[in-house]
Amino acid sequence: MNVITLRLVLRRLSCLTKGMPSRVALAAAIVPFLFYGVAANEAPASSWSDGYRSRVRLIAGKLAPAGTGPASAVLAGIEMEFPVAWKTFWRNPGDAGVPPSFDWSKSVNIAEATVLYPAPKAFIDPSGVIIGYQDRVVFPVVVTARDPALPATLRLTVEYGVCKDICIPAQADIALDIAPGLNSPVPAVLADAFDEVPRQRGQERAGDPVVTSATSQLKGSNPHLVVDVLVPGGASAALAFLVMSDGGFMPLPVREPGPDADRARFVVDLSKDVDIRDLTGKTVLVTITGPKGASEAEIKIE
Numbered sequence: 001m002n003v004i005t006l007r008l009v010l011r012r013l014s015c016l017t018k019g020m021p022s023r024v025a026l027a028a029a030i031v032p033f034l035f036y037g038v039a040a041n042e043a044p045a046s047s048w049s050d051g052y053r054s055r056v057r058l059i060a061g062k063l064a065p066a067g068t069g070p071a072s073a074v075l076a077g078i079e080m081e082f083p084v085a086w087k088t089f090w091r092n093p094g095d096a097g098v099p100p101s102f103d104w105s106k107s108v109n110i111a112e113a114t115v116l117y118p119a120p121k122a123f124i125d126p127s128g129v130i131i132g133y134q135d136r137v138v139f140p141v142v143v144t145a146r147d148p149a150l151p152a153t154l155r156l157t158v159e160y161g162v163c164k165d166i167c168i169p170a171q172a173d174i175a176l177d178i179a180p181g182l183n184s185p186v187p188a189v190l191a192d193a194f195d196e197v198p199r200q201r202g203q204e205r206a207g208d209p210v211v212t213s214a215t216s217q218l219k220g221s222n223p224h225l226v227v228d229v230l231v232p233g234g235a236s237a238a239l240a241f242l243v244m245s246d247g248g249f250m251p252l253p254v255r256e257p258g259p260d261a262d263r264a265r266f267v268v269d270l271s272k273d274v275d276i277r278d279l280t281g282k283t284v285l286v287t288i289t290g291p292k293g294a295s296e297a298e299i300k301i302e
Contacts, residue, residue, distance in 0.1 A: 043184040049172040053162045054088070056080050058154055058176040060143070061186030074178055076141040076154060077190035078102070078115070080133075087134045087163045090120035092243035092250060095128025097167050099247065100139075100160040109145050109152040116140040118196035119287060119294035122239055129252055130163060131241055138193035145178070152178045198287050198296040207232050207292030212263075214299040216270075218280060223270040225284070227253070227299070228263070233291040235264035242268060245283040245298070249274065 046058040060076040080088060089097040104113045117139065123130045145152045155175045162170050186194075199208050213228045231238040235258055242250035251273050253266035270276060284299045 043187045044176055044178065044182070045187075046174045046176040049174050051162070051170040051172050052168050053086050053164075054080060054082050054160075054170055054172075056158060056160075056172040056174060058156065058174050059138075059187050059190055060154075060176060060178060060182070061184050061190060062182045074143040074145075074182060075186050075190060075194065076113070076143050076176070077187070077193060078139040078141060078156065078158060079136075079189065080138075080160070081136050082134070082162065084135060085164060087123060087130060087132050088137060089130065089132040089161050089163070090241065090243075091117055091247060092131055092241060093161065094122070094131040094252060096125075097127075097130060097132070097161045097163055098159075098169060100158060102139075103157040103159075104154065106155040106157070107153060108155070109147055109150050110154060111144045111146045112142075113144075113154065114142045116142070116194070116197045118193050119198050119289050120241055121289075122241075125163070126165065127167070131252075132163075138189050140190060140194045140197065143178070145180075149180055151180060154178065196294070198289075198294040201295065201297035204295045205293065207290075208295040209238060209288035209290040209293065210295065211286060211288065211297040211299075214286070214297070216299075216301050218270065218276050218301070221271070223276055225253075225268040225270060225299070225301070227266045227268075227286055227288075228258070229266065229288050231262055231264060231288070231290040232293075234261055235290070236261070238264050238288060238290045240266040241287045241289075243285050245285055248278075248282075250284060 043059060043061045048055040048057045057079050058076055059079055060074050089099055091099045093099050102115050120131050120133060153175060157173050159171050162168050199205060201211060204210055209229050209231045211227060212230050216225045217223055240253045244250060251268055253268045256265040256267060258264045279301045282301050284301060285296060286299055287296045
């Protein structure tokens with residue numbers, strides 16, 4: 001990996017972590033780090049766990065310090081593969097399905113394992129709109145050992161949905177040993193997935209969509225949320241995906257034309273499928289995808 005690439009990766013890490021809320025407090029673990037490894041070292045990977053129309057494994061690579069900070073940070077990944085046209089779900093699955101759940105409680109010498117979500121896509125099937133991933137997905141996981149001088153073991157029970165014409169729940173139990181002093185490179189598929197995680201509001205890079213305003217109306221017969229966005233490269237194909245910060249469901253928004261080709265308005269109907277009383281004072285995470293990138297913003301419902 002050359003110096004220019006290393007600098008770009010460091011900038012990417014800094015953009016993702018600056019100003020983040022505690023839910024992604026992985027910032028403290030990875031801001032001072034770069035992807036690093038010796039090419040001759042093979043990145044650790046678990047064996048595949050076969051499930052219904054799917055298989056899952058863990059992969060990992062080393063994050064090496066660029067300045068100060070814990071030398072134990074590891075970027076792991078939950079890699080899922082499916083037959084052509086089969087899908088799994090984002091943290092808000094859409095009209096049908098279940099979001100993935102990740103249980104790390106049986107891990108050994110692990111202080112924290114924080115799962116990140118690459119930007120999803122929307123798919124139309126007989127059940128409605130599905131939000132998720134098709135054919136393959138890698139969920140990056142920032143891992144910090146309790147004691148970096150000792151071996152660690154990631155033990156994951158992951159529950160997820162697999163969908164084509166029907167949606168079937170699946171489960172996998174996988175484990176990966178992480179040796180102290182790990183210096184294997186981050187696998188390319190994991191580095192790519194990390195790059196697909198939406199940038200936080202205020203840290204967008206050139207080409208990423210930007211949320212310009214957000215307003216909510218909870219009273220009356222037409223409660224709704226309105227999100228205005230700027231989408232470089234054209235807003236006609238822009239999509240918005242919403243989920244409560246605590247993982248709760250949010251309805252799919254409807255895109256309306258903006259004042260020009262690079263702007264759009266997303267309107268979320270809150271008159272059904274949600275409890276208005278439960279929304280008040282809560283935070284909604286809004287992911288916007290466009291032709292050149294993706295970003296995420298937090299919106300407080302007043």
